Amino acid sequence: MRRLRSALGFVCLLAAALTSIAQKLPWQSSDSSNPNSSQQVRYLYPQQVTLQAGKSQTVDLHFRIENGLHINSHTPLQKSLIRTQLMVAEPQGVNISAVDFPPGSDYAFPADPTQKLSVYSGEFVLKMHITPQSGDHLVQASLRYQACDMHTCFPPRNAPMAVDVIAH
Amino acid sequence: MRRNVIVLTAMVVALALMIAAGIMNYLERRSQRSALKGPQMTLVPDDGTAAAGAGSPAMADETADDANTTPLNGKPAPNFTLEDLNGKKVSLASFKGRPLVVDFWATWCAPCKVEIPWFEKLHDQYAGQGLEILGVSADDLDKDDPAKMFTEKRDIADFATKMHMNYPILIDAEAVEDLYKLDAFPTTFFIDRTGKIVASTVGLTPRDVIEADIKKAIGAGASS
Numbered sequence: 563m564r565r566l567r568s569a570l571g572f573v574c575l576l577a578a579a580l581t582s583i584a585q586k587l588p589w590q591s592s593d594s595s596n597p598n599s600s601q602q603v604r605y606l607y608p609q610q611v612t613l614q615a616g617k618s619q620t621v622d623l624h625f626r627i628e629n630g631l632h633i634n635s636h637t638p639l640q641k642s643l644i645r646t647q648l649m650v651a652e653p654q655g656v657n658i659s660a661v662d663f664p665p666g667s668d669y670a671f672p673a674d675p676t677q678k679l680s681v682y683s684g685e686f687v688l689k690m691h692i693t694p695q696s697g698d699h700l701v702q703a704s705l706r707y708q709a710c711d712m713h714t715c716f717p718p719r720n721a722p723m724a725v726d727v728i729a730h
Numbered sequence: 731m732r733r734n735v736i737v738l739t740a741m742v743v744a745l746a747l748m749i750a751a752g753i754m755n756y757l758e759r760r761s762q763r764s765a766l767k768g769p770q771m772t773l774v775p776d777d778g779t780a781a782a783g784a785g786s787p788a789m790a791d792e793t794a795d796d797a798n799t800t801p802l803n804g805k806p807a808p809n810f811t812l813e814d815l816n817g818k819k820v821s822l823a824s825f826k827g828r829p830l831v832v833d834f835w836a837t838w839c840a841p842c843k844v845e846i847p848w849f850e851k852l853h854d855q856y857a858g859q860g861l862e863i864l865g866v867s868a869d870d871l872d873k874d875d876p877a878k879m880f881t882e883k884r885d886i887a888d889f890a891t892k893m894h895m896n897y898p899i900l901i902d903a904e905a906v907e908d909l910y911k912l913d914a915f916p917t918t919f920f921i922d923r924t925g926k927i928v929a930s931t932v933g934l935t936p937r938d939v940i941e942a943d944i945k946k947a948i949g950a951g952a953s954s
Contacts, residue, residue: 642837642838642885642889643838643840644838671841673844673934674844679840708838710839711933713933713935714841714914714916714934715838715839715842715914715916716913716914717836717868717913717915718838
């Protein structure tokens with residue numbers, strides 16, 4: 563009986579060990595299982611910030627654009643182009659007074675150098691001006707963007723993001 | 731005594747496996763972190779000359795690639811009926827018997843703006859051989875908000891006027907995006923007189939390739 567119990571314990575330990583090898587932790591989820599895998603822009607960080615309650619502060623929101631692509635800046639040079647915008651759902655107890663966008667870089671398609679564009683590429687940072695009340699708040703937002711590569715443009719998309727704001 | 735050894739061995743093996751799992755996880759996270767710090771996109775300098783010189787060969791290479799076409803080549807063009815800017819319904823089937831180019835574009839698509847003047851000129855050039863061109867706008871339409879939709883249609887019309895588009899403009903490409911497997915713009919289909927897709931291109935395509943595809947559409951099915 564004792565032998566059986568020992569063998570059972572061994573099997574359980576082995577199973578636990580093998581499971582820990584096979585299991586991917588939440589931040590290691592592969593693109594195929596990620597519902598956002600069709601996104602060309604991803605929110606990087608922070609996932610959580612600790613701020614002073616009742617005081618206006620700035621939180622830097624880091625985004626990354628897929629290699630080889632660019633998106634229009636917040637101030638594109640042509641009226642018909644879709645600007646990058648952040649739509650924030652302001653939760654109770656949080657005031658977001660403004661979001662600052664960085665200036666875009668100059669870009670022109672090789673086939674038409676006369677068409678000037680203002681774009682973001684690689685990583686870019688938005689500055690969110692936030693005044694939280696004391697407590698734990700989840701700030702959710704959506705980045706609306708429209709991406710292109712050197713020859714092709716993709717339909718506009720919304721990249722979701724969320725920051726857990728802890729205010730003392 | 732022997733039982734204790736077995737249990738101890740089992741625990742050591744399990745512990746070793748757990749440590750190995752931890753190391754594997756650490757290595758994977760480290761490789762993911764270094765991938766994030768990888769090279770960023772290099773922008774083409776906005777000085778005109780350098781940009782044109784650097785980009786053109788790459789475009790020619792890529793357009794020769796199968797990735798810049800669609801799986802609909804050689805198949806009958808799926809029929810659709812869409813509205814033009816005046817609200818008139820236009821059916822693809824009504825063009826049967828004529829070579830046709832269907833260009834899916836959008837006002838927000840900068841590469842589309844490069845191709846549109848080429849289509850205007852080619853439309854005039856091959857009109858004598860019966861060529862028709864349809865431009866289908868992929869701009870979003872707020873169908874639930876008539877006032878907003880009116881503004882959106884007006885913006886498309888203004889854009890078409892500004893670009894001197896001399897061929898019919900249809901709206902609401904979204905209604906046919908599954909049929910035509912649209913996920914990027916510009917996407918263009920070249921359809922012969924029998925209604926078969928003889929060529930298609932995705933992305934900005936050199937003018938001479940577009941013209942060759944038009945000739946293909948005009949030539950194919952001419953005797954039938």
